[in-house]
Amino acid sequence: MALGTDYAQQDCSLARALEVVGERWSLLIVRDAFYGVRRFNDFLVHLDIPRAVLTARLRALVEAGVLRKEPYQDGPVRYEYLLTEAGLELWLPVHALARWGERHAAEHASHTVFTHDACGNRISPVGICVPCGVAVAPAHVVMRPAPGDRRSPRTDPVTLALARPRALLTPVLTEGQH
Amino acid sequence: MALGTDYAQQDCSLARALEVVGERWSLLIVRDAFYGVRRFNDFLVHLDIPRAVLTARLRALVEAGVLRKEPYQDGPVRYEYLLTEAGLELWLPVHALARWGERHAAEHASHTVFTHDACGNRISPVGICVPCGVAVAPAHVVMRPAPGDRRSPRTDPVTLALARPRALLTPVLTEGQH
DNA sequence: CCACCTCAGTCTGGTGAATGAACTCACTCG
């Protein structure tokens, strides 16, 4: 990737993947994209990331073919960032890593439950719905805060919008911020 | 984690996981550990990583419970670094990410094939052997260079040792270097 | 028994990336 993260000597597909999504913030941006975050400002307030870094990461992810930039209004042209096909395939590693973090590194974090929209059962770490016996595509995954979970301390509109049950990839609405 | 990589505001298990394995080199060290690399010097020559960084990463991974340090000789006491239970569970995210990289980011890298030791069939990106219908534990996964693959340009003893078919987690032998 | 080697580090100084805050710019709304 651009910024000095090139693992030049590592002749390995994991190293190549990490050049694309291995930098600080990159995978969190991708996760947010799965959650339905699409706009610069929404990533900004939800991730608490420096603007310059967000600009750089979004550009890099677009260049790498993980995200694409789509105009969504004219006035001043504004773009939203959507996952490409390749980006959508990151669901498996992202989900597997998050499940690992939940088991081994996140005693004190809020947990999120991911279920299959068709049947309501939880998705396994490898992204399949065991009762249905199918791999569940992100669009058919419903996320909700784990029952009895303490509320996240964050109060930005994106966090609030994500706190109610919703399917992945549905756009976050930040209209009602008035 | 130690070094400023703390995503403090992100109340999410993916962020927690990335605090443990999200730093530059961390996942490559874990991958090498799956490949059977155990000793400081072997990580060093295989990864081409600055010594100070390797020291810091190994310490952080041990503190995080991903690796543990075991003495393997007395004279001057030397330690080797082995995956813990928690570390072994990183196999799924590591493998999924490597498969993603292979498909989307690694046209020009050497590929490695991972097969099930019992039947010889390839392991799916989610770590299961489809014909056998079982999740294959790392110890039962055999790695080998993809057939017809161009040789890696690296010539260090660790790379050479890894170039012949072998089960994951079997220690790399660097005795015969003379 | 002195020179050299191995392993696993630590130390050092330089470079480049990440950070937060302030600034820009085009446009809209009241």
Place this chain on the structure above:
DNA sequence: CGAGTGAGTTCATTCACCAGACTGAGGTGG
């Protein structure tokens, strides 16, 4: 007209990464 919004850019400071030199405990070999 003035305030607000969305998406940036610029800047100074901090901090992590880097290559390479050095350390130190214990072999090895002539």
